[in-house]
Amino acid sequence: MVPPEEFTRIVVPKGVTAVMADPHEIANVGGIEAVRYMIEAAKGLPLDVKMMVPSSVPATSFENSGATLTANEVEELFEGTEAYGLAEVMDYPSVFSANEEMLAKIKAAKKRHKPIDGHAAGLDTVGLNAYRVAGIGNDHEAVTAKEALERIRRGMYVLMREGTAAKDIEALLPILTPSNARRCVFATDDKHLDDLVDEGSIDASIRKAIRLGVDPLQAIQMASLNAAECFRLEDKGAIAPGYEASFLLIDDLHSLSVRSVYVKGTCVAENGKLINPLRDYVTPPAYLLDSVQLDLKKESLQLTLGDIQKANVIAVKPGSIVTKALIEDVTVKNGLFVPSVEQNQLKLVVAERHHKLGHVGVGIVKGFPIENGAIVASVAHDSHNIVACGTDDESLYKAITHIANSKGGIAVASEGKVLADVSLPLAGLMSLESYSSVYESLHTLEKALENIGFKQKWNPFLTLSFLALPVIPELKLTDLGLFDVRSFTHIDVGVNDDK
Numbered sequence: 001m002v003p004p005e006e007f008t009r010i011v012v013p014k015g016v017t018a019v020m021a022d023p024h025e026i027a028n029v030g031g032i033e034a035v036r037y038m039i040e041a042a043k044g045l046p047l048d049v050k051m052m053v054p055s056s057v058p059a060t061s062f063e064n065s066g067a068t069l070t071a072n073e074v075e076e077l078f079e080g081t082e083a084y085g086l087a088e089v090m091d092y093p094s095v096f097s098a099n100e101e102m103l104a105k106i107k108a109a110k111k112r113h114k115p116i117d118g119h120a121a122g123l124d125t126v127g128l129n130a131y132r133v134a135g136i137g138n139d140h141e142a143v144t145a146k147e148a149l150e151r152i153r154r155g156m157y158v159l160m161r162e163g164t165a166a167k168d169i170e171a172l173l174p175i176l177t178p179s180n181a182r183r184c185v186f187a188t189d190d191k192h193l194d195d196l197v198d199e200g201s202i203d204a205s206i207r208k209a210i211r212l213g214v215d216p217l218q219a220i221q222m223a224s225l226n227a228a229e230c231f232r233l234e235d236k237g238a239i240a241p242g243y244e245a246s247f248l249l250i251d252d253l254h255s256l257s258v259r260s261v262y263v264k265g266t267c268v269a270e271n272g273k274l275i276n277p278l279r280d281y282v283t284p285p286a287y288l289l290d291s292v293q294l295d296l297k298k299e300s301l302q303l304t305l306g307d308i309q310k311a312n313v314i315a316v317k318p319g320s321i322v323t324k325a326l327i328e329d330v331t332v333k334n335g336l337f338v339p340s341v342e343q344n345q346l347k348l349v350v351a352e353r354h355h356k357l358g359h360v361g362v363g364i365v366k367g368f369p370i371e372n373g374a375i376v377a378s379v380a381h382d383s384h385n386i387v388a389c390g391t392d393d394e395s396l397y398k399a400i401t402h403i404a405n406s407k408g409g410i411a412v413a414s415e416g417k418v419l420a421d422v423s424l425p426l427a428g429l430m431s432l433e434s435y436s437s438v439y440e441s442l443h444t445l446e447k448a449l450e451n452i453g454f455k456q457k458w459n460p461f462l463t464l465s466f467l468a469l470p471v472i473p474e475l476k477l478t479d480l481g482l483f484d485v486r487s488f489t490h491i492d493v494g495v496n497d498d499k
Contacts, residue, residue: 001193001424004042004049005281006435010193011047013269014200015248015258018048020231022087022117027054028383029354029427030288031067032077039081041282046268048246050231052087052117053077055105058383059090062470062490063478065383066291066354071104078108085115085231089136090382090471092123093488096130103134110135115232118156121322122473122485128154138230140187141472143168143322145175152183157230159187160222162205164195165462167319169205173212181218185227190381192459193435194442207256216253288427292378294386294404295356301349301393303337303362305330308494311337312482313345314467314475316367318458321466325474325484327495330364337364337493339391341371341453349396350468351386352479353378353404353428359479363493365389365467368460371453373414374399377461378428380468385479387468410461412448420448 002010004021011019023038030037035054042049057069077083086109089095094102109116118139120131131139132154140159142148143166148158152175162169166189176184186205200207202223209219228237235244245265251257261269268275305311309332315324330345331338339347344366352359368375374390376399386403390396390413399413402421408428411421422441424431431438445461454460470476470483477483481490 001422001429001438002431002435003281003284003426004038004047005045005278008045008047008278009274010196010435011201012261012263012274013258013272014203015250015256015261016047016201016203017246017248017261017263018050018233018236020050020052020084020117022052022054024054024057024087024382025379025384025429026288026427027057027067027069028059029066029291029429030285031057032069032073033285034067034288034427035069035077036081037282037284037288039083041284043082044279046263046274048263050084050233051082052085053083053109054087055102056088056090056382060470062483062488063383063468063480064352064354064357064359064385071101071108074105075108078112078114085109086117088117088119088140089131089134090119092120092127092131092471095134096127106134119471120151121471125150128156132156138185140189142172143320144171148172148175152180157183157185157226159185159230160205161187161189162208163188163190163462164192164459165190165319165466166321169208170212173209173214176214176218181222182226182229184222185230186223190462192442192462193438195459197435197439203256203258210254210256220253284426289425290407291427292353292386292404292407293356294351294353294400295358296351296360296397296400296404297358298393298397300351300358300360301347301362301396303347303364303493304335305332305337305494306335308332308496310495310497311364311493312475312491312495314348314363314365314477316365316463316467318367318456318463321463321469321472323467323473323475325486326366328366341391344369346370346389346391347393347396348389348467348477349387349400350380350477350479351388351400353384353386357479361477361479361481363477363482368464369454369456373412373419373452375410375412375449375460375464376400376403377410377465378403378408378424379410379461379465381466382469382471383478384428385468387464389464389467410445412445412452414452419451420445
């Protein structure tokens, strides 16, 4: 939610001295120049940012995104920038089918001996085999112990994810043995700014693993040496001759309370704060500050079902970005779907926001305990169209148009009013304010959520943002309609009993 400079202020004092970063999100909005901006914005910081080249922009052909990153542009980034490797290969059908464009991107990385990240959500053993043949070395999408073991058996590294929407460590840790632990690494994947501030980043994963019974030294090794070897960081991950002197001092092994952080032999943070001021911010390209281009009519929010009384429903589960496909009876009046708070069936909307195409996908979602109003975000993985869910069209329309007029952000609306918002004008993804200012705005947003009936402890915005990602099972929604990830095709919302 903030550029690399401000992100550095959050994570370095917590002991994070290097990150593997994928500018895939901003690339979907702004293309190759957006990636160049991120690479420049990550330079000259007391944080070693290894910026990967996005491999799947757009993630699929089943939605509209803001840009395309071609194989030639991937080559161009490898040749002309400090890009470190190929970021997660999300378009697995293209790998399986030996799509020439996808293979060209993979070859561009392999011929330079660069690491290639995986994204093997829901893949069977045949799919994993294809991934390994292509040279993909790790995966952060294992959500069960069985899935993790299948990856390790194929020589892959398992990145145990613990973010805001997806919390997989507890399910995966039981696989750890002295024989396979060196293939296990921690990852956050997506962690909201307020959670980074309150809980931490990889340091929080270490603490959780220790609480769940992992030996402290084993947990620290997973976060340091294992990670460095996974990503071929040959001079990192250990304190020994020939290694970079980036390390942290802690008070005890269990709480992992960070006293001070050293980067390349220099103390850069003490007691939770950076010691020295950072360099000036890199100015983003002007077009990234005007990226929300929406064409939305209120009637586009209607979901026509006609005489059909059953529908495909997306069921969300807190702590997971995987959804379940349900078929349920729904309320229909005058041929239109009517959201039901009692049945917890809300309206879900994804509106194209890059080229004013006017495309609007409308579906039904279950699992958001909202009683009166709507939530909205211009952060919607991976094409980052505007995504919203709510109890009524008035609130949905107000929320979506407010975000469009604000050039991006997240917001809560009810009864025709916006109750709170966080402005994210940089590509509709990041704020230009300090992280502490964004943190305060997020807390104001939490109070607004309570006003519309959401009193849960999990973060609804990050869960919402993944409902537009058509590469994570089972049902998702794009600007082109309801998408079945199992069959990789769009399907109707209504379910006709006659079929």
